Amino acid sequence: MLDSNYEDFKKNVLALTKIDLNCYKEKQMRRRINTLITKNKLKSYDDYVKLIKTNTEKFEEFINFLTINVSEFYRNTDQWKLLDKEIFPKLVEGKRQIKIWSAACSTGDEPYSIAMALSNHTSLSNLKIIATDIDKQVLSQAKVGLYNSKSVSGVPDDMKRKYLTKVGASYKVADEIKNCVEFKEHNLLKDPYPTDCDMIVCRNVVIYFTDEAKDEIYRKFYKSLKKGGYLFIGSTEQIMNYKDMGYLRHSSFFFEK
Numbered sequence: 001m002l003d004s005n006y007e008d009f010k011k012n013v014l015a016l017t018k019i020d021l022n023c024y025k026e027k028q029m030r031r032r033i034n035t036l037i038t039k040n041k042l043k044s045y046d047d048y049v050k051l052i053k054t055n056t057e058k059f060e061e062f063i064n065f066l067t068i069n070v071s072e073f074y075r076n077t078d079q080w081k082l083l084d085k086e087i088f089p090k091l092v093e094g095k096r097q098i099k100i101w102s103a104a105c106s107t108g109d110e111p112y113s114i115a116m117a118l119s120n121h122t123s124l125s126n127l128k129i130i131a132t133d134i135d136k137q138v139l140s141q142a143k144v145g146l147y148n149s150k151s152v153s154g155v156p157d158d159m160k161r162k163y164l165t166k167v168g169a170s171y172k173v174a175d176e177i178k179n180c181v182e183f184k185e186h187n188l189l190k191d192p193y194p195t196d197c198d199m200i201v202c203r204n205v206v207i208y209f210t211d212e213a214k215d216e217i218y219r220k221f222y223k224s225l226k227k228g229g230y231l232f233i234g235s236t237e238q239i240m241n242y243k244d245m246g247y248l249r250h251s252s253f254f255f256e257k
């Protein structure tokens, strides 16, 4: 147990970083922060605040540490180019309805990017995206659909013009994009998975899980996909035994059932 008050600590962090820790799951975040503070050989939140106020490297370490919910539109742009050129044309072929699951979607940047990118290939009225995350708070942010300029900096200009409106210093996602997406709370380690998906997008979350849990998740995704459906994974992720699971490897981050 650390000395001093966590409530004060959250206020200090907000003032220093503009990151509101009240928007993060407290139990998990607090445990993680406590570990980080102990690793820095300190015993109180106040001492840790003094440290990050005066030491730029430690400040950066703290910011990186907090960014587990961080997402952005069109994250890893090269993969979105590949989606647009190779995956989406095949995905929409001969289909009236397209069902996509964005798993661990965080603040919604990813499912909204999918809707924007797919609008080049099909009518938005054909598209249903189920976007899930374990964290209620990020889901409520996602439903609001308001983002800072950094989050949307990767959005191609034509999509920006069509689907984003500037509101003060923020950008608001158009209703026609929002209407394609249904946000739901879902724990990848525990809850039943959606079925009959044409595509599953699950990026930058399994890195927090054990190999066994990761393996189980990729096998369950396979069951959730329709034949010919695609799994899109994060740029730091790999599926070593994808063949055993039944996937065909399209490219580093896309696997086909």
Ligand SMILES: C[S@@+](CC[C@H](N)C(=O)[O-])C[C@H]1O[C@@H](n2cnc3c(N)ncnc32)[C@H](O)[C@@H]1O
Binding pocket: 067, 068, 069, 070, 071, 072, 075, 103, 104, 105, 106, 107, 110, 132, 133, 134, 135, 138, 186, 187, 188, 189, 202, 203, 204, 205, 234
């Ligand atoms: C780094 S974000 C990834 C966001 C987005 N997929 C992207 O790549 O930009 C990781 C997300 O995984 C969520 N998460 C963590 N554990 C989870 C679990 N067991 N089930 C579902 N979501 C989980 C977190 O709440 C967080 O929003």
